[in-house]
Amino acid sequence: MVKLTSMVKTSGCAAKLAPAELHRVLDSLPKVENEHLLGGYADADDALVWKVGDNLVCIQTVDFFPPMVDDPYTFGQIAAANALSDVWAMGASPAVAMNLMCFPACLDIDVMRQIMLGGLSKVTEAGAVIAGGHTISDPTPKYGLCITGFCSPAQVWKNGGAVPGDVLVLTKPLGVGIINTAVKAGFASEEAAATAVKSMTTLNKYARDAARELAVHGATDVTGFGLLGHCYEMAQAGDVTLRIDSSALPVIEQALEYADLGMLPEGLYNNMDYLKGQVEFPGGLRQSLRDVMFDPQTSGGLLLAMDASDAERFTETFPDGRIIGSVVEKKDYPLVVF
Template identity: 45%
Template sequence: MGKENIVFCKSGGCTAKLGPGMLDHVLSKIPKNKDENLLVGFDHADDAAVYRISEDLAVVQTLDFFPPMVEDPYTFGQIAAANALSDIYAMGGTVKTALNIVCFPEQMDLNILGEILLGGNSKVTEAGGTLAGGHSIADSDVKYGMSVMGTIHPDKILTNNGVQDGDMLLLTKPLGVGIVLAASQMKDASKAAYDQAVRSMTTLNKYAAEILSGYEVHGCTDVTGFGFLKHLSEMLGEAQSADIDSSVIPFIEGADHYANEFYLTAAGQRNRNAVGSDVEFLNVPFWMEELLFDPQTSGGLLASVRQEDAQSALKELKELELPCAIVGRITKRREKKITVR
């Protein structure tokens, strides 16, 4: 895909999201829905909506789309689809159908659009779902994603705010995607770092979710545009804090170097502004701080797992051959919401 057609990484992937502070301000003005069958709405910044349709069945709904962050259109389609599908897995659901969301310039080669859609369909098929249609509009820039529908039992929903004292926090993918892609845009990322970032972004969270379903999970989210720390902050209630061990945080090869070279994103700095005052860093290097604020595209699951289950779950997760780790624990509330050591 030629750069003369699309300016990639201009604000691609989840770095293109509006900042969390801006969204909080807008959503606070929208009246809350009183439908008793809406089991999960936008009240707690959860990953998807859940609507009960019977005693033993609920529908999970989500959508996500963004501009390209890689040059290959097929790979972009895979990443965008994996990212949209991830919200279903973060809620503990099963993917059923997906609808394409497409913005595409009329003067651009339609073969590019075809490759994007083929990439997206490959991930829906891998997820065990069905691509059922979609909607397109003419636009000056390419944007692509999906609206996804899944199902779940109403008693088995994984919300992002059910964490309990003593839980261990498991992260199922490495951090640093935004930083590596920023370095790649400037032609300064190694092939190994770029390839690892793409491999991570195109890997479905389906497999991690299937493993976690065998354990007692009290809260779960996927780490995307708001970065590790903001998503973790949304998981913590008024009575909880979190201790994070930065020495075990998995990250993409070279991301520490690129952060020290200031290959940072505006979205990462918005994340720092949004949640930085809730975080205490104790002897943590600058590059690690930036990794923890870095917006992730199609990032991993962050799960709050019962302490007794954590090591067994981690052992199974490591068989997925992506860097993963127990990165911290949930504690009773302290002065700072999150402590990173």
């Protein structure tokens, strides 16, 4: 059986280009304006928002990456859960999807079939359909999807709506990037690997559904830029400061141990570099816990800003959800960890 991860240098959302480099390029491009375009990368939102009519917007996103697990079917599931997530992070429902596949000519074609079947299983669970795609030959396998979803304009959750007084809710535990690195190194326990896979294949649909009737002011999903990277985008977009309670963070237990063993993906250091000078940390914070906050998450959870009363209702109906902090008036630092 082929080990998919042995064919790649970086994997999952840790393969994302360093945010500092990416923003240098994006900021240098001409700004696109169109009366139908209600949001795009200028706002660092998770997906573009295109106004179709007065009562309907189209949400579109694309995501693909090299494998972070060896099993092709599981890889397909994770890639699909990750790509679909951006649509839920915008408050919409995915409708149609297209596959993006890069596949080595030397690999058994059944591996590609297994990846696509894994993707299909998650898109079907999401209530959407795969209706096309594109495949190219490439020495490094990669898979992902372009997803289109819809909702009414009033239902759109933006990155930038968090207001002082809100609390922050996170819907999945942190640490999958570190665990994936430990798996690659042969350092991880089977239990830790299984916990990470279960988290990465869980659709954010259920978290979105649980928050559907609540007043969500700001929303994003925690992926390649890590918890703090995505908190930073939310803070900047809303012109507020986010306070994060390090003792309240949900973390996959073994990730802290593996961080102490140097199992940190390269992307984690890129995230640290990107946020240099933007985060106030308390003295005496455990180094591995600080590491986890920068860990690139593959198919991570939703980060939601809402009233404290709504957050309590949410965590009752969605027990995996944790209140991890609050939103305050803008201070010297956009992010304050305590």
